[in-house]
Amino acid sequence: MKHDLSKKGFATRQIHAGHIEVPGINPLATPIFQTSTFVFENAAQGAARFAKKEKGYIYTRLGNPNQDQVGAKVAALENAEAGIVLSSGMGAISTCFWTILESGDHVVANDTLYGATYSFLTKAFPRYGGEATFTDLTNLENLKSSLRSNTKLVFFETPANPNLNVIDIEAVAETVHAFDKNIKVVVDNTFCTPYIQRPLDLGADVVVHSGTKYLNGHGDVISGMICGKADFIEKCRSFGLSFVTGASLSPFDSFLISRGLKTLDIRMEKHCSNAIAIAEFLEGHEKVNKVYYPGLPDFPGREIVKKQMKLPGAMISFELNASKAKSEAFINSLELCALAVSLGDTETLIQHPASMTHNSYSKQALSEAGITESMIRLSIGLETVDDLIEDLKDGLEKI
Numbered sequence: 001m002k003h004d005l006s007k008k009g010f011a012t013r014q015i016h017a018g019h020i021e022v023p024g025i026n027p028l029a030t031p032i033f034q035t036s037t038f039v040f041e042n043a044a045q046g047a048a049r050f051a052k053k054e055k056g057y058i059y060t061r062l063g064n065p066n067q068d069q070v071g072a073k074v075a076a077l078e079n080a081e082a083g084i085v086l087s088s089g090m091g092a093i094s095t096c097f098w099t100i101l102e103s104g105d106h107v108v109a110n111d112t113l114y115g116a117t118y119s120f121l122t123k124a125f126p127r128y129g130g131e132a133t134f135t136d137l138t139n140l141e142n143l144k145s146s147l148r149s150n151t152k153l154v155f156f157e158t159p160a161n162p163n164l165n166v167i168d169i170e171a172v173a174e175t176v177h178a179f180d181k182n183i184k185v186v187v188d189n190t191f192c193t194p195y196i197q198r199p200l201d202l203g204a205d206v207v208v209h210s211g212t213k214y215l216n217g218h219g220d221v222i223s224g225m226i227c228g229k230a231d232f233i234e235k236c237r238s239f240g241l242s243f244v245t246g247a248s249l250s251p252f253d254s255f256l257i258s259r260g261l262k263t264l265d266i267r268m269e270k271h272c273s274n275a276i277a278i279a280e281f282l283e284g285h286e287k288v289n290k291v292y293y294p295g296l297p298d299f300p301g302r303e304i305v306k307k308q309m310k311l312p313g314a315m316i317s318f319e320l321n322a323s324k325a326k327s328e329a330f331i332n333s334l335e336l337c338a339l340a341v342s343l344g345d346t347e348t349l350i351q352h353p354a355s356m357t358h359n360s361y362s363k364q365a366l367s368e369a370g371i372t373e374s375m376i377r378l379s380i381g382l383e384t385v386d387d388l389i390e391d392l393k394d395g396l397e398k399i
């Protein structure tokens, strides 16, 4: 690439960053380097690559051109020095956490997290001598009283899965770094993508993603990302990925994400405009009790939304004015909205967090996090919005 991409717009970067040159062939579309290993020219070269004295590929668990293309693209969009792609969001989160944490360390996390991340901190980390404090990070006083001398990591999603609570990234980063500048503030930016929100610009140290969601966008790949300073990403690669998780992504799946990323901005615009219309429809419906959506004027934290998010996102949670059996009947009756976990796909998905994505939470933890038994979560897709509204309307009429 002849141009300095750092001075180019978002759309240009999502298409061109990380371009792979293949001299003599010059394909426009990226070839797939479907290989497990790379041949050295001689023994000295192999030794030099292992000793990190010479740059170059060794083995696809440690690096591959298709993985590097995705890492470079997401880093360019997050305004990060570097990025790395992993084989799932949990692969990214665990690689990042194991790179930062040791036995005896303490983590502060928001009380609302994706269920498997919550399980990592409540079930896996304590087995290795760590401890996590969960608190409502929408209130900075909770953060201040949770930080300790052995705290190494502060972690949150914003908006949080599934109650959409929004956390002030800048205020959290400032508070944490004033307490101890070595604590890593790690933000899960899955619900927003860098098109909507860029945590590193607001003072966070590291961004993680489930790339399974909007970054790939087409519901056909499981993947994850970590973005941050180049030396930290190198540690994630040479320690967390290489020795602990081994969570490397296949070249073909990396190719698919690179392809999906080229349309991220226009997909996010439509996801969000569909979501705004649907949130307004739900809010105006007599059978809907409560709507959780950062784009609604009465959303708590609306000022933070305006400060740090370009658009309100396309995840909506809501509660019906109906019994559990009727809520279930409503979900079952939908024809266009697919009853499935995951999010960020072209298809609209609907699920029940308390019994599905967040079933690892105890009843008490669910109630503390404000994840109610009647909460239903929608991931708004790219279908024609009137068709989605009709599907929801028909479902509501039937109960």
Ligand code: LCS
Pocket (backbone or CB within 6 Å): 088, 089, 090, 091, 114, 116, 117, 157, 161, 188, 190, 191, 209, 210, 211, 212, 222, 223, 224, 341, 342, 343, 357
């Ligand atoms: N972070 C967030 C915010 C997530 O929502 C998920 C998955 C992950 C990390 C983990 O990513 P994965 O390993 O699945 O790529 N969230 C899911 C959800 O809400 N429904 O199904 C998966």
